[in-house]
Amino acid sequence: MKKRNLRILLGILFAISFCFICGRLYGFIDPLGLEEHPDVILKKDEYYAFDPQTILQDAVEGKPAQLTLVPGEPEIQPSDNPVVPWRQADYFQIVDAIYLAIWGETPTNWKLEQFEVQTNCTGLGLGYQRMDLTFYRIFKDETTGKYLRKKRDIFIIPEKELIWVRETEIFPVSPLELRDIGLDVKTIIPAEEALRIVEENGGRTARAGIDECTISATVHKGANDDNWLINYFSNHSFLMLEVDAKTGQIR
Numbered sequence: 001m002k003k004r005n006l007r008i009l010l011g012i013l014f015a016i017s018f019c020f021i022c023g024r025l026y027g028f029i030d031p032l033g034l035e036e037h038p039d040v041i042l043k044k045d046e047y048y049a050f051d052p053q054t055i056l057q058d059a060v061e062g063k064p065a066q067l068t069l070v071p072g073e074p075e076i077q078p079s080d081n082p083v084v085p086w087r088q089a090d091y092f093q094i095v096d097a098i099y100l101a102i103w104g105e106t107p108t109n110w111k112l113e114q115f116e117v118q119t120n121c122t123g124l125g126l127g128y129q130r131m132d133l134t135f136y137r138i139f140k141d142e143t144t145g146k147y148l149r150k151k152r153d154i155f156i157i158p159e160k161e162l163i164w165v166r167e168t169e170i171f172p173v174s175p176l177e178l179r180d181i182g183l184d185v186k187t188i189i190p191a192e193e194a195l196r197i198v199e200e201n202g203g204r205t206a207r208a209g210i211d212e213c214t215i216s217a218t219v220h221k222g223a224n225d226d227n228w229l230i231n232y233f234s235n236h237s238f239l240m241l242e243v244d245a246k247t248g249q250i251r
Contacts, residue, residue: 044167059097111182114220188245
């Protein structure tokens with residue numbers, strides 16, 4: 001009987017100790033913002049019309065982009081608009097102008113998470129007909145002491161004369177993300193060079209005889225060691241190669 005009571009007492013003490021330790025651990029982890037299921041709040045989801053004939057010149061001159069808010073979600077219909085001769089550097093200048101127009105700042109203090117350019121196979125070398133980018137920053141909530149991540153997605157579609165902008169907040173996140181340096185465009189080869197390398201290493205042969213196809217070039221922080229991922233696709237992907245963003249070697 002005494003042994004049974006002792007086992008019960010030890011069990012109760014163990015349960016109390018376990019709960020105490022869990023509480024201390026939660027008290028340590030929680031301020032860091034490491035909850036398993038952070039909240040994602042949509043702050044902005046808007047479409048803007050723009051003039052592809054003037055936006056680049058405004059950007060070069062350091063002016064905000066001239067944008068017109070489009071109510072709701074527009075129907076994206078096929079367009080006969082001519083292709084734009086924009087390269088990677090042109091798009092980044094335009095992004096600065098978009099930032100100025102929408103947020104009143106340039107993305108200088110924001111980190112670049114990923115960007116992607118697309119072009120039609122038949123228009124390869126003439127410029128990119130789309131660019132998608134994601135920027136982010138980590139902020140500290142002075143009230144709670146926790147950290148939140150603000151993310152801004154920009155989709156530029158010249159053919160449709162549309163820009164789609166999304167802004168979200170993820171709360172809370174780990175302050176360890178403050179150490180992220182994001183992508184440094186200055187240290188990686190441009191999309192033009194990555195595409196040239198792939199064309200010379202199977203791309204030109206792979207798309208021969210295919211009337212309609214698209215090529216995308218993507219670089220994403222933390223994915224594929226921050227290297228270019230080049231994808232040729234029509235109804236399905238028929239060539240995918242990885243290019244070292246620093247050396248230009250096929251991986």
